[in-house]
Amino acid sequence: MSVQYLADAAYREEVLLFFSRVIPGQVIEAITLFATVAVFFSLMVTPIAAISVYIERRLSAKMQSRIGCNRLGPEGIFQMVADGIKMISKEDFMPQGADAFLFKFAPYLVMVGAFVSFACIPFSKQLLLADINIGVVYLLALSSIVVIGIMLAGWSSNNKWSLLGSLRSAAQIVSYEIPLGMSLLIPVIITGSLNLQEINQFQSGGIHNWLVFYALPFTVPAFVIYFISALAEVNRTPFDLPEAESELVSGFHTEYSGIRWGLFFIGEYHNMFLISCIAVTAFLGGYQKSAANFPFVIVSLFFMFFITFHILTFLPKLGFSLFQGKNILDMLMFHHPKPMRRWLRIVCLILAVVVSILFYINHAHSNMIQVVTFISKAYFLVLFIMWLRWSLPRYRIDQLMDLCWKKLIPISFICLCGVLVWVVLI
């Protein structure tokens, strides 16, 4: 993989040696680092929003007895491309009386807050952009940037619904940061490090070393509290009060349209993936080898193979019809017949099982295997968040505050104290 190659320190040194005769070393280092970040984001992080949106559309359809988008391309996977094109080609509208600079600036702030946090997430032993030794603090600090973006968006829109939504969001994020921080302190206390890579390496050796199961009576509630308050932090259902459609039109992004709205959307889905990544790193064993990874890896590989097979069997037909001079849109609306789909499913499942066993045997030696393990676990949590969204109704604002201040904070404090005692005594 080119990403890993670029992230590799040896490669960076090679490049440095090559160019150091012409340009000063620090400049080259900065440029290579920038290139690494750019390649990493463009290949791995950017498609996450598109893929998540596609998955969420299909999943919500399934949960509501619908079919979902299955028209554009095999099983509708080109729908995300169509969505993107639609978003970019729409009119960029700004309401009268809006603060022009802040209105345009706010979406970037939200998106950057989501993107930059990925820098210190250890996807594998080597695929880590910045090995900061205060990783947890960095994540908590950056998660607060998003709320500034939301506040600016709500205020600069010159719309009362937007303002109300952003105020709710501020109240919500500020209060839920406390249980979030307290529950994230627990892995820090256990491992004695703020470095996410070290927290991750502490959990090597199997499921019994995962931090959720370290001090069972305290860490399991801590994980649950982390998850709940992280959901509230990224404004996902059941905590989507800032954008409550039924009350506030759509909250802080009421006045946004086109790609500016899209940036909020991308930011939301990235944040969702980000909190799942943090949960996996801090509580669920990260990329470490474990037999417990099997179900996650099998399911994610199954879907990967399934989609790949669909595209592979679809492309020849598309090429042939283009050769015949047919309309491309007609050709994109293509369905595999049912027996073919069943057959593909069986083959993909067998392949996924075989490959995941190979992964288990080969785990320590490959970066890619670690990345797949990590991302499939994180995606499982993303799916869980979507599942929650389509099952639960929205909280009322007083219930939200009640949950945070009367339930999550005391319980997380008890957990924190319990883990402290546990660490000292055992």
Next chain:
Amino acid sequence: MWCLGVGGIDMKQYILDIVHGISSIAKGMWVTFTYLFKPHATVEYPEVNVESMLPPRYRGILQVDMDLCISCLACERACPIECIVIEDVKGDKTFVTSKLTQKPTPKVKYPLRFDIDIAKCMFCGLCVEPCPTGAIHHTRKFEGSVTNVADLTYSYIRDTDIELAEKQVELLANKKEKEQA
């Protein structure tokens, strides 16, 4: 001890609330989870033949069987939005076998024009009920989209009906001439 309360909070109720919250969330999520394995309730419309899935008394676009129509204007009078227009001429008394009662029904008028504006029609079925021969009836069709709204004024009259009506006019004229002679 649980009932003693801490800071004005009933501890027993506090814990029960948490347990109830978690269990009800689990219950709700189980319901949505089971839907993942159920077949979908929607159909992919243009590919699937929906007409066969419609209920038996479905009221689709109106159809008139001109062989049965006795031009009694019952439907035109029944229509609450007056979207049916019939013009007719008087003629000889003939008999038409009713589709409803299987009895011969007298026919003294012959239609020259039978138009229904489907764009106005609200598919109430009030025109179908008074029809003595069952000539006007609902079909199971519902796809009526056209590019010009005037195309939605359906004309049910055929060339043979016009010929028949004109023949009746001639016959009537001949009769009058004979009477005058």
